[in-house]
Amino acid sequence: MNFDLTENQKMIQDMVRQFAKAELEPKAAEIDKTGEFPMASIKKLAELGLMGMVIPEKYGGAGFDFVSLAIAIEEISRACGSTGVIVAVNNSLAAYTIYNFGTEEQREKFVRPLATGQKLGAFALTEPNVGSDPASLETTARLEGDYYILNGTKRFITNGGVSDIFLVFATTDKTKGYKGIIALIVEKGTPGLSCGKHEDLLGLRATANCEIIFEECKVPKANLLGKEGEGFKIALSALDVSRIDIGAQAVGIAQAALDKSIQYAKERKQFGRPIAEFEMIQAKLAEMATKIQASRLLTYYAAYQKDKGVARFSQESSMAKLFASTTAVFVTKEAVQIFGGYGYSKDYPVERYYRDAKCMEIYEGTSEIQRIVIARSLLSA
Amino acid sequence: MKLDRKYEEFRQEVFEFAHQEVLPKAKVIDQTGEFPLDTIKKLGEKGYLGIPYPKKYGGAGLDYLSYVIAAEEISRVCAATGLTLCAHTSLGTYPIFRFGNEEQKKKYLTKLASGVFLGAFGLTEPNAGSDAGAIETTAQKTNDGYILNGTKRFITSAEYAKTIIIAATLDKSLGTKGITTFIVEQDFAGFSIGQREHKLGLLGSNTVELIMEDCFVPKENLLGEEHQGFAIMMETLDGGRISIGAHALGIAQGALDVAKEFLRANPIKSQLVSKILADIATHIYAARLMVYDAAMLKDFGIRADKECAMAKLYASEVGTWACGEVIRLLGMIGLTKEYPVERFYRDAKLSEIGEGTSEIMRLIIGREVLKENTNNAT
Numbered sequence: 205m206n207f208d209l210t211e212n213q214k215m216i217q218d219m220v221r222q223f224a225k226a227e228l229e230p231k232a233a234e235i236d237k238t239g240e241f242p243m244a245s246i247k248k249l250a251e252l253g254l255m256g257m258v259i260p261e262k263y264g265g266a267g268f269d270f271v272s273l274a275i276a277i278e279e280i281s282r283a284c285g286s287t288g289v290i291v292a293v294n295n296s297l298a299a300y301t302i303y304n305f306g307t308e309e310q311r312e313k314f315v316r317p318l319a320t321g322q323k324l325g326a327f328a329l330t331e332p333n334v335g336s337d338p339a340s341l342e343t344t345a346r347l348e349g350d351y352y353i354l355n356g357t358k359r360f361i362t363n364g365g366v367s368d369i370f371l372v373f374a375t376t377d378k379t380k381g382y383k384g385i386i387a388l389i390v391e392k393g394t395p396g397l398s399c400g401k402h403e404d405l406l407g408l409r410a411t412a413n414c415e416i417i418f419e420e421c422k423v424p425k426a427n428l429l430g431k432e433g434e435g436f437k438i439a440l441s442a443l444d445v446s447r448i449d450i451g452a453q454a455v456g457i458a459q460a461a462l463d464k465s466i467q468y469a470k471e472r473k474q475f476g477r478p479i480a481e482f483e484m485i486q487a488k489l490a491e492m493a494t495k496i497q498a499s500r501l502l503t504y505y506a507a508y509q510k511d512k513g514v515a516r517f518s519q520e521s522s523m524a525k526l527f528a529s530t531t532a533v534f535v536t537k538e539a540v541q542i543f544g545g546y547g548y549s550k551d552y553p554v555e556r557y558y559r560d561a562k563c564m565e566i567y568e569g570t571s572e573i574q575r576i577v578i579a580r581s582l583l584s585a
Numbered sequence: 586m587k588l589d590r591k592y593e594e595f596r597q598e599v600f601e602f603a604h605q606e607v608l609p610k611a612k613v614i615d616q617t618g619e620f621p622l623d624t625i626k627k628l629g630e631k632g633y634l635g636i637p638y639p640k641k642y643g644g645a646g647l648d649y650l651s652y653v654i655a656a657e658e659i660s661r662v663c664a665a666t667g668l669t670l671c672a673h674t675s676l677g678t679y680p681i682f683r684f685g686n687e688e689q690k691k692k693y694l695t696k697l698a699s700g701v702f703l704g705a706f707g708l709t710e711p712n713a714g715s716d717a718g719a720i721e722t723t724a725q726k727t728n729d730g731y732i733l734n735g736t737k738r739f740i741t742s743a744e745y746a747k748t749i750i751i752a753a754t755l756d757k758s759l760g761t762k763g764i765t766t767f768i769v770e771q772d773f774a775g776f777s778i779g780q781r782e783h784k785l786g787l788l789g790s791n792t793v794e795l796i797m798e799d800c801f802v803p804k805e806n807l808l809g810e811e812h813q814g815f816a817i818m819m820e821t822l823d824g825g826r827i828s829i830g831a832h833a834l835g836i837a838q839g840a841l842d843v844a845k846e847f848l849r850a851n852p853i854k855s856q857l858v859s860k861i862l863a864d865i866a867t868h869i870y871a872a873r874l875m876v877y878d879a880a881m882l883k884d885f886g887i888r889a890d891k892e893c894a895m896a897k898l899y900a901s902e903v904g905t906w907a908c909g910e911v912i913r914l915l916g917m918i919g920l921t922k923e924y925p926v927e928r929f930y931r932d933a934k935l936s937e938i939g940e941g942t943s944e945i946m947r948l949i950i951g952r953e954v955l956k957e958n959t960n961n962a963t
Contacts, residue, residue: 330917335918403921404921405921405927406920406927406930475716475719537905537934540785540934540938541942541943544714544715544938545709545738547938548934549739549782549783550784551783555785558934562909566913566917566919566920567917571913572857572861575857576857
């Protein structure tokens with residue numbers, strides 16, 4: 205057993221940490237306020253190879269492992285939660301899923317531009333009436349000649365407003381339930397594809413999260429990912445991977461809150477001494493750090509399972525997502541508390557961490573859903 | 586909990602007022618940050634800005650329990666407006682009612698309790714938060730009054746307040762014994778409003794910085810005695826804490842209201858839903874018993890630092906926790922502004938900070954518990 209990062213992983217950690225601190229953190233408060241998508245930052249991240257981290261070099265990616273991806277997402281999220289989600293969605297949900305299930309042609313045509321950062325990807329599963337139960341999708345795909353005709357609305361799509369490539373889930377036959385679901389790659393500019401309203405969210409406000417609307421949208425049959433009826437399997441497989449990313453995002457946000465809390469506790473004086481000398485504050489810092497470390501280990505462990513080639517790691521990735529997101533909410537709440545009145549104000553970033561962290565518990569399955577996934581895995585073993 | 590009928594009737598009256606007058610603006614003022622002056626005026630017209638104060642001073646002549654019921658019901662639909670009500674009643678008005686002389690009561694209390702004036706309370710400073718005894722605003726005595734210099738931060742409603750109770754020190758070397766309180770009118774020369782605070786929540790409440798530069802306060806505006814200020818502030822905060830408990834309780838109830846509305850429209854078959862609802866409802870029930878008990882102790886004239894601190898500590902933690910649970914119950918919609926629970930989530934966090942953090946509450950409770958006779962059950 206070895207907990208040490210490899211030389212390559214350490215190098216990635218250092219590189220991303222420095223970049224995130226210099227380039228992402230200074231913009232985080234502003235993009236949270238304006239909701240502006242950080243396109244310039246994403247271009248720079250692409251230049252560093254961070255938009256296609258786990259894609260082989262052959263297809264324009266960096267050829268790293270999933271532990272490295274988790275490390276990079278953690279460091280990015282530590283500086284800016286919104287940017288962390290954007291990067292995670294492009295890397296795992298879009299690029300890796302298409303790579304994993306795609307044909308050689310699809311990899312060349314879609315994975316390469318996503319991995320190089322020339323194009324941006326989104327994952328369109330959630331619908332207005334379908335959150336936690338993807339088997340009951342209402343978006344329909346009707347086969348007509350060489351095209352699928354898409355109709356329906358997707359909601360809460362990260363990167364939705366700015367993406368070039370959408371991985372869309374739809375049903376060819378509602379009566380078939382999850383067996384009727386297909387995954388289609390839809391390019392921006394396809395007639396019948398449009399963006400609806402921009403979501404005004406509690407946190408992660410700069411992620412171009414919006415509605416995607418399909419009205420008689422004609423998608424070439426060649427853009428079918430996998431086979432007919434495989435959509436549900438593809439979606440679940442994608443979510444298994446991306447829940448590791450959410451664990452990493454949550455660890456990053458929580459770590460940022462701890463960093464700022466330690467710094468503030470040393471500087472802020474009350475009752476004639478730094479508040480860091482008070483045991484109640486010390487106990488908070490200790491609890492925060494312990495939970496963050498546990499979250500990080502769960503997250504890296506889940507990524508390591510993926511790297512090892514374990515076929516099913518739903519349990520590990522759900523545990524990482526559940527524990528790390530709960531931890532992020534706890535840690536950021538404690539950070540606001542340590543900062544007191546200043547924590548409630550926008551003078552410091554902790555109130556943003558507090559809002560961003562809450563989103564981690566919700567998307568890609570709430571904590572309740574994760575518990576059910578974990579329990580099913582335990583009970584079926 | 587079965588309260589006397591008069592309280593249930595009063596709750597119903599405030600509930601209706603809250604739904605007619607306060608709720609329609611709650612979402613808008615959260616988005617614009619606009620202070621709802623006309624709503625506050627209506628609160629005054631209904632007598633809600635002086636609920637626990639005697640009629641002879643312009644109040645409604647009711648009691649503290651009635652006041653916390655009103656604070657709960659208003660906060661249940663709009664926590665920002667609820668906070669304005671609490672800060673005015675418990676912090677801006679109470680010190681004058683409790684410690685003011687007859688002239689001060691006639692001049693200020695009658696206007697505050699009847700809602701003609703809005704009141705505020707200036708204690709917190711950039712370097713004095715939990716350590717309220719460390720305030721740096723100075724009061725220099727002159728022949729006919731005092732000259733104040735210093736800066737206050739995070740002061741609720743002050744921009745719209747006619748009077749602000751200011752704590753300042755006559756002699757920093759005396760520590761808390763040097764602290765003295767004054768009734769400062771907003772238009773006194775040398776008194777000004779600094780920046781508006783940018784906050785996580787409660788955006789429809791006004792939170793500002795106060796700046797005093799050689800601000801002259803006539804001697805008749807000394808509140809209580811010189812050097813009595815710290816005791817005045819602490820007793821005021823005790824009562825204030827009950828109302829913050831009520832405020833947090835209202836937010837928790839508001840979150841539960843959202844959960845009920847959502848689940849009736851979108852039934853979810855899951856035992857975990859029952860668990861969430863049951864836990865929230867149970868904690869709200871406990872918080873309500875604690876807040877009402879603290880209010881009744883106050884109505885009996887019993888000083889109850891411990892119960893006030895417990896009510897505030899418990900209700901505020903229930904408030905933030907319940908909002909977080911309901912957001913998860915709703916899923917992604919819970920993060921949007923389609924339901925008010927993301928607003929409640931942002932609003933709720935202040936209750937764990939303002940008028941003494943949860944950590945300070947725990948210190949007070951710990952201290953009080955040790956003081957008690959060991960034969961007494963807590």
